[in-house]
Amino acid sequence: MIYLKLFLNFLYIGALAFGGGYAVLPLISQQCVMKNHWLTMSEFSDLLTISQVTPGPISINTATFVGIKTAGVLGAVLSTLGFIIPPFIIVTILYFIYRKYRNLTFMQDILSGLKPGVVALIGLAAVDILIQALWGEAAVSLNTLDLFSAFIALGVFFVLRKWKTGVISTILACGVIGVIRELIENLIH
Amino acid sequence: MIQVFAKFLGKEKALGKNISKLSHWTIFVHTFSISAFTIGGGYVMIPLMRERFVKKLGWISETELTELTALGQSAPGAMVINTSALMGYRLLGFWGAICAVLGTALPPLLILSVISYFYEIIRDNRYVSAAFRGMSAGIAAVIADTVFSMAAPYFKEKEKPSIAIIVLAFLVAFFLDINAAFIIISCGIAGIIMGAISRRRRKKL
Numbered sequence: 001m002i003y004l005k006l007f008l009n010f011l012y013i014g015a016l017a018f019g020g021g022y023a024v025l026p027l028i029s030q031q032c033v034m035k036n037h038w039l040t041m042s043e044f045s046d047l048l049t050i051s052q053v054t055p056g057p058i059s060i061n062t063a064t065f066v067g068i069k070t071a072g073v074l075g076a077v078l079s080t081l082g083f084i085i086p087p088f089i090i091v092t093i094l095y096f097i098y099r100k101y102r103n104l105t106f107m108q109d110i111l112s113g114l115k116p117g118v119v120a121l122i123g124l125a126a127v128d129i130l131i132q133a134l135w136g137e138a139a140v141s142l143n144t145l146d147l148f149s150a151f152i153a154l155g156v157f158f159v160l161r162k163w164k165t166g167v168i169s170t171i172l173a174c175g176v177i178g179v180i181r182e183l184i185e186n187l188i189h
Numbered sequence: 190m191i192q193v194f195a196k197f198l199g200k201e202k203a204l205g206k207n208i209s210k211l212s213h214w215t216i217f218v219h220t221f222s223i224s225a226f227t228i229g230g231g232y233v234m235i236p237l238m239r240e241r242f243v244k245k246l247g248w249i250s251e252t253e254l255t256e257l258t259a260l261g262q263s264a265p266g267a268m269v270i271n272t273s274a275l276m277g278y279r280l281l282g283f284w285g286a287i288c289a290v291l292g293t294a295l296p297p298l299l300i301l302s303v304i305s306y307f308y309e310i311i312r313d314n315r316y317v318s319a320a321f322r323g324m325s326a327g328i329a330a331v332i333a334d335t336v337f338s339m340a341a342p343y344f345k346e347k348e349k350p351s352i353a354i355i356v357l358a359f360l361v362a363f364f365l366d367i368n369a370a371f372i373i374i375s376c377g378i379a380g381i382i383m384g385a386i387s388r389r390r391r392k393k394l
Contacts, residue, residue, distance in 0.1 A: 017265040019368035021230060050308050053321045055224060056297020057231040057267035064301040076302050084294060087266025088274055092286070094260050095278045105384065113380020114259035115252075116343060116351040117373050120358035121262065123336040125232035127363065130329035133322060149326040156330035161337075167240050168226050171233075171327045178323020179316055 002071045003078055009036065010063050010082030017059060017087070024059045032062075038070045052132075059083060148181060207246045213288045216280060219246070220273055220292030225300070228321070231269035233328050234293075236335040238276070248280055255339065263373045269293060350383045 009031055017024040025048075032038045039047070051061040063083040067076030101107045130153060131140060138144035152174055159165055223237040235258060243251050254272075257279065261271030270293055277289030304311060311317050343351040354376055362372050 014266050017267075018370040020262070020266060020268045020271075021369070023368050023370075046308060046312055049312050050301070050304060052230075053228065053311065053317055054297065054300050054304060055227045056294075056301070057227070057269050059267050060270065060294060060297045061301050064298050065305050068302055068305045073302055076298060080294060080298050083266065084270055084290060087264050087271055088286075088290060090264045090266075091261065091271045091274045092278070094264055095275050095286075098256070098260060098275075106381070109381045109384030110377040111256050111259070111380065112351070112384065113354060113376045113378070114263075114373060115255050116340075116354040117358045117376025117379075118255055118259045118262060119336060119339045119343075120355045120376075121362060121369055121372065122232055122235055122332060122339070123355075123359050124362045125230065126329050126332035126336055129230070129232075129325050129332065133325035133329055136322070146322075149322060152323060152326040153330045156327045157333055160330060160334040167236050167331050171226065171228070171324050171331060174327025175320040175324040178319045178321070178326075181323070182316055182319035 003075060005036070006038075006067055006071060006075050007078040007082040010066075010079045011086060013059075013063075014083040015086035017083075021058055025062075028059070028062050028066075032066050038066050043069070152177060207248065210246070211248055211280060213281060213284055216277055216285055217288040217292040220277075220289045221296060224269075224273075224293045225296040227269065227297075228324055228328065231267055232332060234269045234272075236331045238272070239335060239338075242276065249276060253279065259373060259376075263370055263377070265370070268369075350379075350387075354379055 013024065013027055013031055016027060029041075029044055033041055033044050047062060047065050048058070050065075051058045054061060060080055060083065063079040064076045067074075067079035071078075098107070102111075133149045133153060134146050135144055136146065156170060156174060160170065219241055223234060223241055226237060227234045239251065239254060242248050243254055249257075254276065257275040258268070258272050261273075261275055262268045264271050270290055273289040273293040274286045277286035279285075281288070340355060343355065358372055358376055361367060362369065
Protein backbone atom coordinates (compact mmCIF):
# COMPACT_ATOMS: atom_id res chain seq x y z
CA MET A 1 0.00 0.00 0.00
CA ILE A 2 2.68 2.45 -1.02
CA TYR A 3 0.04 4.80 -2.44
CA LEU A 4 -1.81 5.14 0.85
CA LYS A 5 1.45 5.48 2.71
CA LEU A 6 2.64 8.30 0.44
CA PHE A 7 -0.69 10.07 0.67
CA LEU A 8 -0.86 9.88 4.47
CA ASN A 9 2.76 10.88 4.84
CA PHE A 10 2.29 14.05 2.79
CA LEU A 11 -1.00 14.72 4.54
CA TYR A 12 1.03 14.80 7.74
CA ILE A 13 3.73 17.03 6.24
CA GLY A 14 1.10 19.38 4.78
CA ALA A 15 -0.62 19.80 8.12
CA LEU A 16 2.63 20.76 9.86
CA ALA A 17 4.29 22.74 7.06
CA PHE A 18 4.15 26.13 8.76
CA GLY A 19 6.16 28.86 7.08
CA GLY A 20 6.24 27.07 3.72
CA GLY A 21 9.26 26.94 1.39
CA TYR A 22 12.61 26.13 2.92
CA ALA A 23 11.14 26.02 6.42
CA VAL A 24 9.47 22.71 5.49
CA LEU A 25 12.62 21.00 4.22
CA PRO A 26 13.78 19.57 7.58
CA LEU A 27 10.34 17.99 8.06
CA ILE A 28 10.39 16.54 4.54
CA SER A 29 13.89 15.11 4.84
CA GLN A 30 12.98 13.61 8.21
CA GLN A 31 9.89 11.90 6.77
CA CYS A 32 11.14 10.92 3.31
CA VAL A 33 14.87 10.33 3.79
CA MET A 34 15.35 9.26 7.41
CA LYS A 35 12.09 7.52 8.27
CA ASN A 36 10.75 5.97 5.06
CA HIS A 37 13.93 5.84 2.93
CA TRP A 38 12.07 6.96 -0.18
CA LEU A 39 15.01 9.18 -1.16
CA THR A 40 18.73 9.06 -0.45
CA MET A 41 20.34 12.20 0.94
CA SER A 42 22.09 12.88 -2.38
CA GLU A 43 18.80 12.51 -4.28
CA PHE A 44 17.33 14.97 -1.80
CA SER A 45 20.02 17.55 -2.49
CA ASP A 46 19.62 16.97 -6.26
CA LEU A 47 15.96 17.69 -5.76
CA LEU A 48 16.76 21.05 -4.18
CA THR A 49 18.89 21.96 -7.19
CA ILE A 50 16.20 20.97 -9.70
CA SER A 51 13.54 22.74 -7.68
CA GLN A 52 15.32 26.00 -8.29
CA VAL A 53 15.25 25.68 -12.07
CA THR A 54 11.70 24.35 -12.33
CA PRO A 55 8.53 26.28 -11.57
CA GLY A 56 6.52 25.88 -8.42
CA PRO A 57 6.94 25.96 -4.67
CA ILE A 58 9.72 23.72 -3.38
CA SER A 59 7.34 21.69 -1.20
CA ILE A 60 5.10 20.79 -4.15
CA ASN A 61 8.17 19.86 -6.19
CA THR A 62 9.35 17.60 -3.39
CA ALA A 63 5.99 15.84 -3.11
CA THR A 64 5.98 15.23 -6.88
CA PHE A 65 9.57 14.00 -6.95
CA VAL A 66 9.20 11.63 -4.01
CA GLY A 67 5.92 10.30 -5.42
CA ILE A 68 7.40 9.64 -8.87
CA LYS A 69 10.53 7.97 -7.48
CA THR A 70 8.59 5.59 -5.26
CA ALA A 71 5.32 4.91 -7.08
CA GLY A 72 5.24 6.57 -10.50
CA VAL A 73 2.83 9.23 -11.72
CA LEU A 74 -0.06 8.15 -9.51
CA GLY A 75 2.27 8.37 -6.54
CA ALA A 76 3.22 11.91 -7.54
CA VAL A 77 -0.42 12.94 -7.85
CA LEU A 78 -1.36 11.41 -4.48
CA SER A 79 1.63 12.92 -2.67
CA THR A 80 0.90 16.37 -4.06
CA LEU A 81 -2.79 16.04 -3.24
CA GLY A 82 -1.94 14.90 0.27
CA PHE A 83 0.30 17.90 0.73
CA ILE A 84 -2.34 20.35 -0.52
CA ILE A 85 -5.42 19.11 1.37
CA PRO A 86 -4.60 20.08 5.01
CA PRO A 87 -3.55 23.66 4.15
CA PHE A 88 -6.64 23.97 1.94
CA ILE A 89 -8.92 23.10 4.84
CA ILE A 90 -7.14 25.56 7.14
CA VAL A 91 -7.23 28.27 4.48
CA THR A 92 -10.97 27.68 4.05
CA ILE A 93 -11.54 28.30 7.74
CA LEU A 94 -9.29 31.38 7.63
CA TYR A 95 -11.16 32.76 4.63
CA PHE A 96 -14.48 32.29 6.39
CA ILE A 97 -13.24 34.17 9.46
CA TYR A 98 -11.68 36.85 7.27
CA ARG A 99 -14.88 37.46 5.30
CA LYS A 100 -17.14 37.42 8.31
CA TYR A 101 -15.08 39.70 10.53
CA ARG A 102 -13.13 41.75 8.03
CA ASN A 103 -14.84 45.00 9.00
CA LEU A 104 -14.37 44.60 12.73
CA THR A 105 -11.81 46.94 14.29
CA PHE A 106 -10.02 43.95 15.80
CA MET A 107 -9.60 42.27 12.39
CA GLN A 108 -8.57 45.58 10.82
CA ASP A 109 -5.86 45.93 13.46
CA ILE A 110 -4.53 42.44 12.74
CA LEU A 111 -4.53 43.10 8.99
CA SER A 112 -2.79 46.45 9.43
CA GLY A 113 0.04 44.51 11.10
CA LEU A 114 0.03 41.61 8.64
CA LYS A 115 0.29 43.73 5.48
CA PRO A 116 3.65 45.37 6.24
CA GLY A 117 4.83 41.96 7.50
CA VAL A 118 4.12 40.44 4.10
CA VAL A 119 5.99 43.29 2.40
CA ALA A 120 9.00 42.42 4.58
CA LEU A 121 8.82 38.69 3.75
CA ILE A 122 8.55 39.36 0.01
CA GLY A 123 11.51 41.73 0.36
CA LEU A 124 13.42 38.92 2.05
CA ALA A 125 12.62 36.60 -0.87
CA ALA A 126 14.02 39.23 -3.24
CA VAL A 127 17.24 39.50 -1.22
CA ASP A 128 17.63 35.71 -1.01
CA ILE A 129 17.23 35.29 -4.77
CA LEU A 130 19.55 38.24 -5.41
CA ILE A 131 22.27 36.67 -3.25
CA GLN A 132 21.77 33.40 -5.15
CA ALA A 133 22.08 35.24 -8.48
CA LEU A 134 25.09 37.41 -7.57
CA TRP A 135 27.13 34.90 -5.62
CA GLY A 136 25.74 31.44 -6.41
CA GLU A 137 27.52 28.89 -4.24
CA ALA A 138 30.41 31.22 -3.39
CA ALA A 139 30.74 33.06 -0.07
CA VAL A 140 29.31 36.58 -0.11
CA SER A 141 32.17 39.06 -0.62
CA LEU A 142 33.21 41.76 -3.09
CA ASN A 143 35.73 39.51 -4.89
CA THR A 144 33.24 36.76 -5.67
CA LEU A 145 30.50 39.13 -6.83
CA ASP A 146 29.16 38.28 -10.28
CA LEU A 147 29.24 41.78 -11.80
CA PHE A 148 27.32 40.72 -14.90
CA SER A 149 24.37 39.42 -12.87
CA ALA A 150 24.47 42.53 -10.69
CA PHE A 151 24.29 44.61 -13.85
CA ILE A 152 21.30 42.59 -15.13
CA ALA A 153 19.46 42.89 -11.82
CA LEU A 154 20.00 46.65 -11.64
CA GLY A 155 19.13 47.12 -15.30
CA VAL A 156 15.95 45.08 -15.05
CA PHE A 157 14.89 46.95 -11.94
CA PHE A 158 15.36 50.24 -13.76
CA VAL A 159 13.48 49.01 -16.86
CA LEU A 160 10.57 47.71 -14.76
CA ARG A 161 10.24 50.96 -12.85
CA LYS A 162 10.53 53.16 -15.92
CA TRP A 163 8.62 51.29 -18.62
CA LYS A 164 6.53 48.80 -16.63
CA THR A 165 7.41 45.90 -18.92
CA GLY A 166 5.62 42.54 -18.60
CA VAL A 167 6.95 40.36 -15.80
CA ILE A 168 7.08 37.04 -17.68
CA SER A 169 8.73 38.44 -20.81
CA THR A 170 11.26 40.31 -18.66
CA ILE A 171 12.22 37.14 -16.77
CA LEU A 172 12.49 35.14 -19.99
CA ALA A 173 14.66 37.84 -21.58
CA CYS A 174 17.01 37.57 -18.60
CA GLY A 175 17.24 33.81 -19.13
CA VAL A 176 18.17 34.39 -22.79
CA ILE A 177 20.82 36.93 -21.77
CA GLY A 178 22.24 34.35 -19.36
CA VAL A 179 22.53 31.74 -22.13
CA ILE A 180 24.07 34.22 -24.59
CA ARG A 181 26.66 35.15 -21.99
CA GLU A 182 27.52 31.46 -21.49
CA LEU A 183 27.83 30.98 -25.27
CA ILE A 184 30.17 33.96 -25.60
CA GLU A 185 32.30 32.77 -22.70
CA ASN A 186 32.57 29.35 -24.36
CA LEU A 187 33.68 30.99 -27.62
CA ILE A 188 36.37 33.01 -25.88
CA HIS A 189 37.88 30.06 -23.99
CA MET B 190 -23.07 18.31 0.91
CA ILE B 191 -20.44 20.09 -1.15
CA GLN B 192 -23.13 22.24 -2.73
CA VAL B 193 -24.36 23.38 0.68
CA PHE B 194 -20.78 24.01 1.71
CA ALA B 195 -20.14 26.01 -1.46
CA LYS B 196 -23.22 28.12 -0.87
CA PHE B 197 -22.20 28.64 2.73
CA LEU B 198 -18.90 30.16 1.64
CA GLY B 199 -20.58 31.90 -1.27
CA LYS B 200 -19.03 34.42 -3.57
CA GLU B 201 -18.58 38.09 -3.11
CA LYS B 202 -19.13 40.81 -5.64
CA ALA B 203 -15.94 41.11 -7.64
CA LEU B 204 -14.83 44.38 -9.16
CA GLY B 205 -13.26 45.50 -12.36
CA LYS B 206 -13.71 46.05 -16.03
CA ASN B 207 -12.99 42.51 -17.14
CA ILE B 208 -15.54 40.95 -14.84
CA SER B 209 -17.44 39.42 -17.76
CA LYS B 210 -14.40 37.21 -18.38
CA LEU B 211 -14.48 35.80 -14.86
CA SER B 212 -15.33 32.10 -14.82
CA HIS B 213 -14.00 28.90 -13.29
CA TRP B 214 -12.23 28.10 -16.52
CA THR B 215 -10.51 31.51 -16.80
CA ILE B 216 -9.40 31.31 -13.15
CA PHE B 217 -7.83 27.95 -13.94
CA VAL B 218 -6.20 29.19 -17.16
CA HIS B 219 -4.72 32.33 -15.58
CA THR B 220 -3.38 30.61 -12.45
CA PHE B 221 -1.99 27.80 -14.66
CA SER B 222 -0.17 30.16 -17.01
CA ILE B 223 1.22 32.18 -14.10
CA SER B 224 2.30 29.15 -12.09
CA ALA B 225 4.32 27.81 -15.01
CA PHE B 226 6.66 30.80 -14.54
CA THR B 227 7.21 30.66 -10.78
CA ILE B 228 10.81 29.63 -11.25
CA GLY B 229 12.93 29.96 -8.14
CA GLY B 230 10.20 29.48 -5.57
CA GLY B 231 6.76 30.66 -4.62
CA TYR B 232 7.35 34.35 -4.01
CA VAL B 233 7.87 35.01 -7.72
CA MET B 234 4.17 34.40 -8.12
CA ILE B 235 3.20 37.52 -6.15
CA PRO B 236 4.41 40.00 -8.82
CA LEU B 237 2.80 37.79 -11.48
CA MET B 238 -0.53 37.67 -9.66
CA ARG B 239 -0.47 41.43 -9.11
CA GLU B 240 0.22 42.04 -12.75
CA ARG B 241 -2.47 39.66 -14.00
CA PHE B 242 -5.32 39.81 -11.50
CA VAL B 243 -4.96 43.37 -10.16
CA LYS B 244 -3.58 45.42 -13.04
CA LYS B 245 -4.68 43.59 -16.17
CA LEU B 246 -7.97 41.94 -15.19
CA GLY B 247 -8.92 44.08 -12.20
CA TRP B 248 -10.71 41.17 -10.55
CA ILE B 249 -9.31 41.93 -7.13
CA SER B 250 -7.90 45.03 -5.45
CA GLU B 251 -4.27 45.37 -4.49
CA THR B 252 -5.06 45.66 -0.77
CA GLU B 253 -7.18 42.52 -0.84
CA LEU B 254 -4.49 40.53 -2.61
CA THR B 255 -1.96 41.63 0.02
CA GLU B 256 -4.35 40.66 2.81
CA LEU B 257 -4.95 37.26 1.23
CA THR B 258 -1.19 36.77 0.82
CA ALA B 259 -0.78 37.44 4.54
CA LEU B 260 -3.47 34.88 5.36
CA GLY B 261 -1.88 32.40 2.97
CA GLN B 262 1.46 32.81 4.68
CA SER B 263 0.07 32.17 8.15
CA ALA B 264 -1.47 28.81 7.19
CA PRO B 265 0.77 25.74 6.77
CA GLY B 266 1.80 24.59 3.29
CA ALA B 267 3.03 26.47 0.25
CA MET B 268 2.18 30.17 0.51
CA VAL B 269 1.40 30.39 -3.21
CA ILE B 270 -1.10 27.53 -3.20
CA ASN B 271 -2.79 29.01 -0.14
CA THR B 272 -2.94 32.50 -1.63
CA SER B 273 -4.35 31.09 -4.88
CA ALA B 274 -7.00 29.20 -2.93
CA LEU B 275 -7.96 32.35 -1.03
CA MET B 276 -8.13 34.38 -4.22
CA GLY B 277 -10.29 31.67 -5.80
CA TYR B 278 -12.64 31.83 -2.81
CA ARG B 279 -12.81 35.59 -3.14
CA LEU B 280 -13.61 35.44 -6.88
CA LEU B 281 -15.96 32.49 -7.25
CA GLY B 282 -16.40 30.78 -3.90
CA PHE B 283 -15.51 27.16 -3.22
CA TRP B 284 -15.19 25.96 -6.82
CA GLY B 285 -13.21 29.06 -7.69
CA ALA B 286 -10.75 28.06 -4.97
CA ILE B 287 -10.54 24.50 -6.29
CA CYS B 288 -9.86 25.77 -9.83
CA ALA B 289 -7.20 28.21 -8.60
CA VAL B 290 -5.43 25.51 -6.58
CA LEU B 291 -5.49 23.05 -9.48
CA GLY B 292 -4.20 25.74 -11.85
CA THR B 293 -1.37 26.59 -9.47
CA ALA B 294 -0.39 23.02 -8.54
CA LEU B 295 -0.59 21.36 -11.96
CA PRO B 296 2.32 23.06 -13.80
CA PRO B 297 4.96 22.12 -11.21
CA LEU B 298 3.43 18.64 -10.94
CA LEU B 299 3.53 18.08 -14.71
CA ILE B 300 6.93 19.63 -15.30
CA LEU B 301 8.67 17.89 -12.43
CA SER B 302 7.06 14.55 -13.30
CA VAL B 303 8.61 14.76 -16.75
CA ILE B 304 11.94 16.13 -15.56
CA SER B 305 12.41 13.56 -12.77
CA TYR B 306 13.15 10.91 -15.42
CA PHE B 307 16.20 12.70 -16.78
CA TYR B 308 17.07 15.23 -14.11
CA GLU B 309 20.77 14.44 -14.19
CA ILE B 310 20.95 16.05 -17.63
CA ILE B 311 19.32 19.21 -16.39
CA ARG B 312 21.27 19.33 -13.16
CA ASP B 313 24.61 19.12 -14.97
CA ASN B 314 23.77 21.23 -18.02
CA ARG B 315 25.71 24.51 -18.03
CA TYR B 316 23.26 26.28 -20.33
CA VAL B 317 20.35 25.46 -18.05
CA SER B 318 22.25 26.84 -15.10
CA ALA B 319 23.32 29.89 -17.14
CA ALA B 320 19.70 30.57 -18.09
CA PHE B 321 18.72 30.06 -14.48
CA ARG B 322 21.41 32.46 -13.25
CA GLY B 323 20.21 35.16 -15.66
CA MET B 324 16.61 34.57 -14.70
CA SER B 325 17.31 34.75 -10.97
CA ALA B 326 18.88 38.17 -11.44
CA GLY B 327 15.73 39.25 -13.30
CA ILE B 328 13.42 37.62 -10.76
CA ALA B 329 15.18 39.37 -7.88
CA ALA B 330 14.59 42.68 -9.67
CA VAL B 331 10.95 41.82 -10.40
CA ILE B 332 10.26 40.97 -6.76
CA ALA B 333 12.16 44.04 -5.56
CA ASP B 334 10.02 46.17 -7.89
CA THR B 335 6.88 44.71 -6.29
CA VAL B 336 8.22 45.32 -2.80
CA PHE B 337 8.90 48.97 -3.67
CA SER B 338 5.37 49.41 -5.03
CA MET B 339 3.87 47.73 -1.97
CA ALA B 340 5.95 49.71 0.52
CA ALA B 341 5.59 53.09 -1.24
CA PRO B 342 2.16 54.01 0.25
CA TYR B 343 3.46 53.50 3.80
CA PHE B 344 6.38 55.80 3.15
CA LYS B 345 4.29 58.43 1.33
CA GLU B 346 1.75 58.58 4.17
CA LYS B 347 4.62 58.47 6.70
CA GLU B 348 2.92 55.64 8.61
CA LYS B 349 5.71 55.14 11.12
CA PRO B 350 4.32 52.00 12.86
CA SER B 351 3.91 50.16 9.54
CA ILE B 352 7.37 51.21 8.38
CA ALA B 353 8.75 49.96 11.71
CA ILE B 354 7.06 46.57 11.12
CA ILE B 355 8.48 46.29 7.60
CA VAL B 356 12.03 47.06 8.75
CA LEU B 357 11.91 44.97 11.92
CA ALA B 358 10.27 41.94 10.29
CA PHE B 359 12.83 42.05 7.49
CA LEU B 360 15.82 42.29 9.82
CA VAL B 361 14.52 39.52 12.11
CA ALA B 362 13.75 37.22 9.17
CA PHE B 363 17.09 37.93 7.51
CA PHE B 364 19.46 37.65 10.45
CA LEU B 365 17.66 35.19 12.72
CA ASP B 366 16.46 31.99 11.14
CA ILE B 367 12.83 32.32 12.25
CA ASN B 368 9.84 30.58 10.63
CA ALA B 369 7.89 32.88 8.29
CA ALA B 370 4.56 31.85 9.80
CA PHE B 371 5.82 32.94 13.21
CA ILE B 372 6.90 36.31 11.84
CA ILE B 373 3.51 36.88 10.23
CA ILE B 374 1.66 35.99 13.43
CA SER B 375 3.92 38.35 15.42
CA CYS B 376 3.09 41.11 12.93
CA GLY B 377 -0.63 40.45 13.49
CA ILE B 378 -0.15 40.79 17.26
CA ALA B 379 1.87 43.98 16.70
CA GLY B 380 -1.07 45.28 14.65
CA ILE B 381 -3.49 44.65 17.53
CA ILE B 382 -1.21 46.40 20.03
CA MET B 383 -0.63 49.40 17.77
CA GLY B 384 -4.34 49.71 17.07
CA ALA B 385 -5.07 49.81 20.80
CA ILE B 386 -2.35 52.40 21.42
CA SER B 387 -3.50 54.72 18.64
CA ARG B 388 -7.11 54.57 19.84
CA ARG B 389 -6.09 55.37 23.40
CA ARG B 390 -4.04 58.30 22.17
CA ARG B 391 -6.95 59.64 20.16
CA LYS B 392 -9.20 59.36 23.21
CA LYS B 393 -6.77 61.42 25.28
CA LEU B 394 -6.73 64.15 22.66
